[in-house]
Amino acid sequence: PTPTATPLRPPFNLLQNILDNSDLSLALAINLPIKQFIDLYAISKHFHWEVNSHLQGYIKAYIAHNAPDTAKIFKWSQYAKSTIYDPAVRPIGIHPAVPLAFRDRNRTIPALRWLQKVMHREHVANKIVSLLACEGLRLPHGTTTIIKKIWFLLEQPTCGQRAATLKDRKSWTDRDLLLATILFHKLDLRFTDPEHGKGEPALRTFLLTQKSLDPMLRVLEGYYSRKDKYTEFVNLILEAFYNEVRHAGMFDEDDEDDDNEDSEFGALGREHWYRPCPPLASPDTMILYEAFAQGLNLQKFIVDSILWGNADPRDGGAIPPIR
Template sequence: MADESWPAKGKSKRLAENLGVDDRDEASKSRASGLIRASDCSPPPPSPPKRRSDRETSVRPNERFNIYKAILRHPNHFFQFAIRLPSATVVDLYAIDKEFHYRFNNYSTSIVSDYAYYPAPHAAFIFSWIIFPELCISDPLLKSMDGRSLLARDIPSLRWTKMVIYRDRVTRGILTCLGLEGHRFHRGTHVTLMKFWLLMEMQITAMREAFLRDDKVWTDMDIVFFHLFLVKLDMRLPDPILGNGMCELSHMLLTQKSLSLLYKVVAMVQALQDINEIYECEQPEEPESME
């Protein structure tokens, strides 16, 4: 079988190693000319922008840093800032500041609840806003109640927070006044006294009985603390020096609708007011200066 040989190369074809330096220069020149022709077809570069006048290129000065606005716009600091403000300040900011008004409405339920839980956690839990519908308002964002789109849900108001803080201070004031006169109590008596205040407001006897029978609400220790409170209150009222009357006075004070009257009697608030009024009436008027 005859050996098959590769076809011979044409005479016009040359190998790369046979190319001379001049041939390579010509090839590079042809490539460069092709690139130049391609660049001629490309779009022209954009013209430089026109120079603006000094009035147009003037930079707007940066706004001054406002710590109040920075706190309002912070996702975490706003809540801590709002719950530490006095109630009168919250009402004023809600009325005059649009941004505070908007953010307060967006988080009204959580802010109002935290506003009461921060200074008086036990009172906010015992005097829950669900028990006091007259102290609630309609949701400013008009969120529906129980899926009913035509009825806005109820949320706690600032009036409820004032009531909670007031009752917490009154109960603490009663125990403080008795403690300063030698009648000390356990720290749990404060919570027991607030539970009794809630019991005083119930108008139906069946509700009161159900409230007292619930072991989760009125524990055995609560009953013990309240009995100790009754004993020491009866010791305080008929006291020959600091007393205000006799033992039966405690029964009358504890059958009222609130403990505010008991606080006034124990702290002698009304007596001090009467003494101040008498003192002011007895003071002679100062003569007008002769000029």
């Protein structure tokens, strides 16, 4: 008789066996860091197909597990460039806000770009709170959410939109205004520190004039202290306070950027980030105005805001710093 060869069993592949099970695949995905999630999505054909089959479900599960409050602040429907048509080609269906003629069209869902955006902002907010705490400037619970709400204000191109957002009592409660004020006090203490903060009180307003909080994180990390990053930091200053710097006599009067409306210098301090537009108030200024309009009298809590996290409320003793 002709001998028959016994087929070799393929080697056990843990990752492949996990991906073969939909529940285990989802559990693995939501526990991966965002970079590893994207890498696995790019290199694994099976995982790529599984995610595309239920893309919105994967994104919602990932956000609910890692940053539930962040998704409520940065809603995916507000970022048209971070949405795609459903790869599984699911129709919109019957919805009160959708005409019946459009119910069979492919629906729009959040893209992985939105997921990366949200997780990056979650990371930046947590890192800012951690860096301040390492300097002995502790913040109350919930301040990370306030930082993300301030970031959302930075994305609003006009004072009217920012004011309308602050007047929405569901988005900005009295407690949120108080926590934001405490955050501003702690930032001032950090930036005016004679050793670590260079003793400059204008840094807070300058950093809250940017379009994001990435520059604030870099300042707290000491990123701009490097000599090769000096020019980058100067450009940030010119984009925010070009007119003030020019009037201080640091540039020639016949600077060619003075008459260039499309120049980025000085654009961050204007509505729509365009130089000919009216001035754009920074979030810290508008938050303080809104707190005054609500009659919160936050000026009575300045000392308490500064001492929060540094003095024990039971006996007034000093709380030791984080080592």
